[in-house]
Amino acid sequence: MGRKGDLLALVDSAPGGLRTLQAALTTWSHRARIAEVHRRQDDAVRPGVRDPVPAVAVLPGAAGADDPDDEDDEDRDDPVRPVAAADDEPAESLSTAYVVVALPDRWRVVGRGHLAVSDGRRSWAGTSTLVTERDSRRAAIGDAGAIGACLYPGAFLYRLDFTEPEPRDIEGRPCWYVAGHPRTGPAARQGPPARPDLRLQRELVGIDSEIWIDAATGVVLRHEGSIDGEPCSTTALTDLVFDEPVRADEFRPPPGAVVRSRHELLRDHLASMGIDPDTVDLDDPVQVRAALRQGE
Numbered sequence: 001m002g003r004k005g006d007l008l009a010l011v012d013s014a015p016g017g018l019r020t021l022q023a024a025l026t027t028w029s030h031r032a033r034i035a036e037v038h039r040r041q042d043d044a045v046r047p048g049v050r051d052p053v054p055a056v057a058v059l060p061g062a063a064g065a066d067d068p069d070d071e072d073d074e075d076r077d078d079p080v081r082p083v084a085a086a087d088d089e090p091a092e093s094l095s096t097a098y099v100v101v102a103l104p105d106r107w108r109v110v111g112r113g114h115l116a117v118s119d120g121r122r123s124w125a126g127t128s129t130l131v132t133e134r135d136s137r138r139a140a141i142g143d144a145g146a147i148g149a150c151l152y153p154g155a156f157l158y159r160l161d162f163t164e165p166e167p168r169d170i171e172g173r174p175c176w177y178v179a180g181h182p183r184t185g186p187a188a189r190q191g192p193p194a195r196p197d198l199r200l201q202r203e204l205v206g207i208d209s210e211i212w213i214d215a216a217t218g219v220v221l222r223h224e225g226s227i228d229g230e231p232c233s234t235t236a237l238t239d240l241v242f243d244e245p246v247r248a249d250e251f252r253p254p255p256g257a258v259v260r261s262r263h264e265l266l267r268d269h270l271a272s273m274g275i276d277p278d279t280v281d282l283d284d285p286v287q288v289r290a291a292l293r294q295g296e
Contacts, residue, residue, distance in 0.1 A: 003165045007176055007213065012154040014218030018103055021219075022241040025109070025147055026096045026234075033232035034205050037225070044182070099147050099237075106251040107144050116144060119251045128254045132265050146235050149203035150220040153213070156204055159183055167215075170222060171240050174215040181208045205233040217242075 010016075097111035105120035116125045123139040124131040142148040149156070162180030169175065204211075206225020214221050221240075225233040253259055267277040270291055280291045 004162070007165045007178070008154075008157060010176075010215075010218040011157045011213060012218075014154060015103060015151045016217040018151075018217045018219065019243045020103070020241075020246045021099070021101045021151075022239075022244065022246070023099050023237040024096055024239040025099045025150075026094070026236045026238065027146055028092070028094045028234040029205070030092050030230075030232045032091065033227050033230055037205050037207055037227050037232055038202075040207065040227075041182075100246055100250050101141065101147065101151065102246050102251070103141075103151075105139065105141060107141050107147065108250050109144055109147060115254070117251055117253065118144070124253045124259065126257070128257060130258045130260065131253045133253075133259050133261055146203045150223075150235065150237060153204070153211075153218070153220045157211070157213075160209065162209075162211075165213075168212060170212050171238055173221065173240060175221055176213045176215055177211070178213070179208070179210045204235060 015021075095111060097109050099107070099109050101107045106118060108117040109115065114125075114127060115131075117123065118139045118141075121139055123134045125134070126132055140148075141151060157178075157180075159182055160178075160180035161183050162178040165176040165178050167174065168177040204220070204223045204225065206223075207227045208225070210222075210224040210226075211220060212222040213219070219237075220235070222236045223234070224231065263282050266282050266288065270277040270280060273292075275291050275294065281287045
């Protein structure tokens with residue numbers, strides 16, 4: 001099958017036999033370059049058609065950020081990449097979070113001033129004192145932001161034309177290094193379905209990519225994205241601890257934190273905007289979005 005085929009098989013089965021992972025997850029991004037990457041990717045998928053970008057994003061865990069029917073919403077539970085109002089967002093951002101994962105479905109990501117955690121059945125997002133609880137539809141590791149993309153990168157690599165894998169080393173872990181760019185034409189339709197890849201493109205961002213892949217598990221340990229020769233994003237896992245025991249209480253809300261449901265938070269948010277929450281079906285994403293726009 002050759003090295004490329006072996007690497008595809010490795011990432012397709014990622015995270016392999018991995019049981020637990022503890023790490024520091026660091027991301028760097030350049031706002032304008034990432035916006036241009038997304039614009040080109042959208043044009044490649046739908047030539048001549050571009051979705052409008054909202055002027056103001058919603059904070060993770062806040063009203064409007066929990067739409068279960070919007071799986072590609074960028075405002076997910078990702079403490080590593082906090083979401084800010086567009087006008088206040090700096091040109092560049094650098095963030096680090098502590099990550100602990102017990103596969104297949106328990107995870108915790110703690111960043112500065114924000115956390116997200118799941119016990120596999122429910123998930124919580126918020127701060128050390130107040131969290132919003134979500135049901136099982138948002139408990140999957142894929143909703144944990146960048147760590148989910150690093151653990152399950154198969155669809156991402158299938159969308160690239162990449163170089164012959166080279167053996168490298170990161171943090172004492174043997175890995176494979178490749179550089180690549182998106183496939184075009186009929187080749188772009190090969191491999192796994194496109195929908196998971198849309199989420200990965202929002203986490204591992206770049207027209208061109210350099211990727212370091214753990215040789216044992218297929219997990220992405222580092223990704224560097226660029227556009228027109230300029231860097232636009234970096235995602236890196238460091239301080240790696242593989243397969244060490246993890247306490248069960250890692251996957252619960254912080255002790256003493258107030259736990260509120262999505263409906264409670266949404267009702268309060270609508271009321272603060274002068275909208276009667278009893279006039280809105282809080283389980284209907286269309287009605288919720290319309291109400292939020294009405295209150296802007």
